[in-house]
Amino acid sequence: xxxxxxxWDGVVIYRTAQQGWSANLSDAVIVRTSDEARTLLGEAxxxxxxxxGPYIAPVELKDGGEIKPGNLREHIRSEGLTIxxxxxxA
Amino acid sequence: xxxxxxxDRTLINERVxxxxxxxxxxxxxxxxxxxFKMLRxxxxxxxxxxxxxxxxxxxxxxxxxxxxxxxxxxxxxxDRGYGHFTTRxxxxxxxxxxxxxxxxxxxxxxxxxxxMQTSGNNMRNVTSDQWAGVAPGEVxxxxxxxxxxxxxxxxxxxxxxxxxxxxIAITASEHDRAAIKVHDIGLRLYKNAEGETGFEVLVGxxxxxxxxxxxxxxxxxxxxxxLSYVEAILRVYNQYGRxxxxxxxxxxxxxxxxxxEKFAREVDDEWKQMGDVGLTLDHSVIEExxxxxxxxxxxxxxxxxxxxxxxxxxxLFERWRRNSVFPHKVQGYSIVTLSLKPVGAPPxxxxxxxxxxxxxxxxRYSFGEIRVGHEQxxxxxxxxxxxxxxxxxxxxxxxxxxxxxNLVTDIIACPGLDYCxxxxxxxxxxAQELTxxxxxxxxxxxxxxxxxxxxxxxxxxxxxxxxxxxILGVEKNGEEYYQITIGGRADEGxxxxxxxxxxxxxxxxxxxxxxxxEAYLALRDRPEELFVxxxxxxxxxxxxxRVYATR
Amino acid sequence: MPLVKQGRITTDLFAHVADGAxxxxxxxxxxxxxxFLEDPETLLKRAGKVGVIWPNNRxxxxxxxxxxxxxxxxxxxxxxxxxxxxSQARLLRERxxxxxxxxxxxxxxxxxxxxxxxxxxxxxxxxxxxDAEAFASTAKSYSVFYQPTGDGRxxxxxxxxxxxxxxSAGQ
Numbered sequence: 001x002x003x004x005x006x007x008w009d010g011v012v013i014y015r016t017a018q019q020g021w022s023a024n025l026s027d028a029v030i031v032r033t034s035d036e037a038r039t040l041l042g043e044a045x046x047x048x049x050x051x052x053g054p055y056i057a058p059v060e061l062k063d064g065g066e067i068k069p070g071n072l073r074e075h076i077r078s079e080g081l082t083i084x085x086x087x088x089x090a
Numbered sequence: 091x092x093x094x095x096x097x098d099r100t101l102i103n104e105r106v107x108x109x110x111x112x113x114x115x116x117x118x119x120x121x122x123x124x125x126f127k128m129l130r131x132x133x134x135x136x137x138x139x140x141x142x143x144x145x146x147x148x149x150x151x152x153x154x155x156x157x158x159x160x161x162x163x164x165x166x167x168x169d170r171g172y173g174h175f176t177t178r179x180x181x182x183x184x185x186x187x188x189x190x191x192x193x194x195x196x197x198x199x200x201x202x203x204x205x206m207q208t209s210g211n212n213m214r215n216v217t218s219d220q221w222a223g224v225a226p227g228e229v230x231x232x233x234x235x236x237x238x239x240x241x242x243x244x245x246x247x248x249x250x251x252x253x254x255x256x257x258i259a260i261t262a263s264e265h266d267r268a269a270i271k272v273h274d275i276g277l278r279l280y281k282n283a284e285g286e287t288g289f290e291v292l293v294g295x296x297x298x299x300x301x302x303x304x305x306x307x308x309x310x311x312x313x314x315x316x317l318s319y320v321e322a323i324l325r326v327y328n329q330y331g332r333x334x335x336x337x338x339x340x341x342x343x344x345x346x347x348x349x350x351e352k353f354a355r356e357v358d359d360e361w362k363q364m365g366d367v368g369l370t371l372d373h374s375v376i377e378e379x380x381x382x383x384x385x386x387x388x389x390x391x392x393x394x395x396x397x398x399x400x401x402x403x404x405x406l407f408e409r410w411r412r413n414s415v416f417p418h419k420v421q422g423y424s425i426v427t428l429s430l431k432p433v434g435a436p437p438x439x440x441x442x443x444x445x446x447x448x449x450x451x452x453x454r455y456s457f458g459e460i461r462v463g464h465e466q467x468x469x470x471x472x473x474x475x476x477x478x479x480x481x482x483x484x485x486x487x488x489x490x491x492x493x494x495x496n497l498v499t500d501i502i503a504c505p506g507l508d509y510c511x512x513x514x515x516x517x518x519x520x521a522q523e524l525t526x527x528x529x530x531x532x533x534x535x536x537x538x539x540x541x542x543x544x545x546x547x548x549x550x551x552x553x554x555x556x557x558x559x560x561i562l563g564v565e566k567n568g569e570e571y572y573q574i575t576i577g578g579r580a581d582e583g584x585x586x587x588x589x590x591x592x593x594x595x596x597x598x599x600x601x602x603x604x605x606x607x608e609a610y611l612a613l614r615d616r617p618e619e620l621f622v623x624x625x626x627x628x629x630x631x632x633x634x635x636r637v638y639a640t641r
Numbered sequence: 642m643p644l645v646k647q648g649r650i651t652t653d654l655f656a657h658v659a660d661g662a663x664x665x666x667x668x669x670x671x672x673x674x675x676x677f678l679e680d681p682e683t684l685l686k687r688a689g690k691v692g693v694i695w696p697n698n699r700x701x702x703x704x705x706x707x708x709x710x711x712x713x714x715x716x717x718x719x720x721x722x723x724x725x726x727x728s729q730a731r732l733l734r735e736r737x738x739x740x741x742x743x744x745x746x747x748x749x750x751x752x753x754x755x756x757x758x759x760x761x762x763x764x765x766x767x768x769x770x771x772d773a774e775a776f777a778s779t780a781k782s783y784s785v786f787y788q789p790t791g792d793g794r795x796x797x798x799x800x801x802x803x804x805x806x807x808x809s810a811g812q
Contacts, residue, residue, distance in 0.1 A: 005141070007116070007117065007123075008189045009142075009187035009188060009189060010137060010138075010140070010141035010188060011141065012139070012140060048123055049119040052123050053137065072507065072568070072570065073507060076139060076140075077140060081508045082508055082519055083508055083516075083522060084436075084522065085435075086432075086436070086439050086440070086441050086444075086489075087441075088172055088441050089171075089443055
């Protein structure tokens with residue numbers, strides 16, 4: 001997959017099959033060869049206004065097709081912090 | 091406190107307008123990310139894993155209660171209700187939106203706070219001793235000089251695109267709380283034999299990939315000449331600092347490659363050629379800046395008020411007082427450190443509610459003033475001793491009375507892989523686990539002064555090299571591993587720690603630190619021998635043996 | 642590429658002459674440093690004006706002997722992030738008294754105009770038309786300056802001291 005951050009608010013986004021972006025990992029388009037990945041990255045990089053710093057990241061495909069982050073960094077980007085924060089009153 | 095005048099206010103407002111226009115051009119596509127990146131960095135805006143991060147300067151660590159409330163408001167309005175105090179007297183917000191940043195900056199500008207040059211290859215926030223102006227035995231208040239340097243280095247037309255970032259720290263006390271030896275320029279203020287104020291100037295210190303202790307480039311530079319001398323150093327660095335390799339671009343590498351003697355000659359040549367370029371600080375100019383710092387009208391108070399005598403019967407109060415209350419230069423007053431290291435929490439974080447509460451307490455008990463130190467704690471610098479028991483109760487209610495200042499759980503940690511796009515490994519969960527392991531304050535007190543510093547990558551934002559125990563996160567085959575060093579220190583006797591052996595996996599770090607601490611307790615020759623002194627006496631071997639014998 | 646000189650978009654009267662390219666018979670030229678230094682005396686005898694394009698990593702001492710006879714010096718920003726030419730500009734203006742045209746070339750963008758003006762540049766080869774058009778307004782985006790440079794603008798400290806004197810004189 002190709003991931004980046006959205007320019008106006010910095011939110012984590014994933015490149016979709018419709019040549020757009022989504023904040024949901026499940027919408028990400030998955031490619032299997034390095035050529036496909038490079039093509040996808042090229043398209044993503046062309047959108048300099050919408051996204052910052054696109055790069056190719058690994059994913060893990062579960063049985064049934066569910067997409068999971070392929071490493072700890074992507075896990076944290078997708079699922080959020082692994083730590084306990086100070087309690088912030090609502 | 092330093093009071094902004096109309097000129098200071100105009101300048102930061104002009105800066106906000108400029109950045110508002112730059113953000114607008116970025117969002118419309120007129121500026122590419124490549125062009126915009128340096129502009130946002132120069133306004134303290136990074137891109138991290140989840141969002142933009144916004145770093146705000148707290149020059150020389152001094153804040154008014156009004157300013158702290160403004161920071162709390164930014165945390166609440168534009169972020170997620172908290173902020174993170176860093177090792178360089180800055181505060182960071184982790185979830186801010188680029189589109190809202192100009193508004194956040196405008197809100198802060200109203201109270202004289204800015205984010206200029208908190209990132210980028212320019213001169214960063216000039217830091218100083220968080221006890222400046224109140225520490226007993228201080229030569230004079232170093233913040234006057236910090237402010238002179240802050241102004242001089244702000245939007246400097248020649249030095250805003252240096253080879254790499256540039257950090258200056260100043261101390262005016264014998265005990266260095268500003269870590270001047272690990273800065274690009276470290277300034278130690280003192281008076282020479284003639285009684286004139288000046289500086290020992292150190293250059294080329296720094297941590298990161300290639301750590302160096304700063305070297306003395308000139309043993310005494312007269313106060314009136316400090317701007318021209320710093321300008322000469324910067325000019326030599328701007329022209330000759332390496333720009334071919336980001337990892338070799340800091341001034342420490344230039345100093346190392348040329349050698350301190352040759353580098354000093356280059357600077358001296360430049361300094362002599364400068365002549366009079368309007369940088370000499372005559373007495374009236376220094377007094378002008380000094381006059382805009384205000385000091386509290388202290389009362390004449392007893393050394394040992396009744397309130398304190400009574401409260402001494404409460405062992406919990408006494409423990410906190412012994413740990414977190416420090417001597418003040420004025421009789422009857424104390425400096426109080428507020429630990430931002432409660433058990434199980436991220437080091438250096440404070441919620442907006444806590445910030446508001448601290449601002450209120452500062453108004454009531456500390457002449458409206460708060461300080462921020464490089465250990466990622468806060469400080470109330472002018473507390474009347476008679477108020478200590480009341481203050482303690484109030485701090486305890488908001489979770490800011492953990493009696494662990496300078497102890498094993500007073501951990502310095504960078505944000506690590508939970509937030510940071512540069513990190514290889516997590517820092518905060520390691521710190522959190524360690525605070526749980528050493529949660530018993532009696533044990534921590536028994537262990538005594540022990541600084542643990544954690545960095546999630548080689549960039550060393552957690553200053554792991556100079557921790558008594560340093561923990562550095564690295565990545566091995568996609569797993570988090572940690573290298574452990576011992577014997578480092580950041581003060582006037584600054585030195586780098588020594589690696590004890592191969593890196594260890596995430597799950598074993600807390601066990602290993604416990605082993606090291608147990609080894610120290612068994613090996614110290616008396617309870618007063620600090621961990622770092624025991625390491626100096628014994629070397630790393632006995633600790634290494636303890637850690638690796640069973641692993 | 643638009644040229645801004647003395648605050649206005651204008652026609653560039655200097656021709657950039659590349660290494661190895663033939664010199665025009667007359668007319669003003671900007672010539673690379675190495676080529677200039679091969680035979681400076683002959684070049685300086687030309688009828689047309691001569692300016693030199695000076696790289697940001699070359700010692701200015703080599704250029705100083707000729708400054709009085711040069712119409713222009715062009716300094717180079719290979720990237721806007723490379724700030725060496727700011728030091729060169731200040732040295733040329735403030736230490737060596739160069740009063741000819743001081744031109745910024747390379748990646749010259751709007752957001753560096755103020756720094757460049759303060760360092761002594763008066764002419765700008767601007768990358769983007771929109772930046773050139775915004776020159777005048779951008780140059781006015783700051784009214785307060787903390788450092789003294791050769792551009793003559795009063796520093797904040799100076800203004801404060803003046804204010805102090807006028808206040809104490811009025812008492």
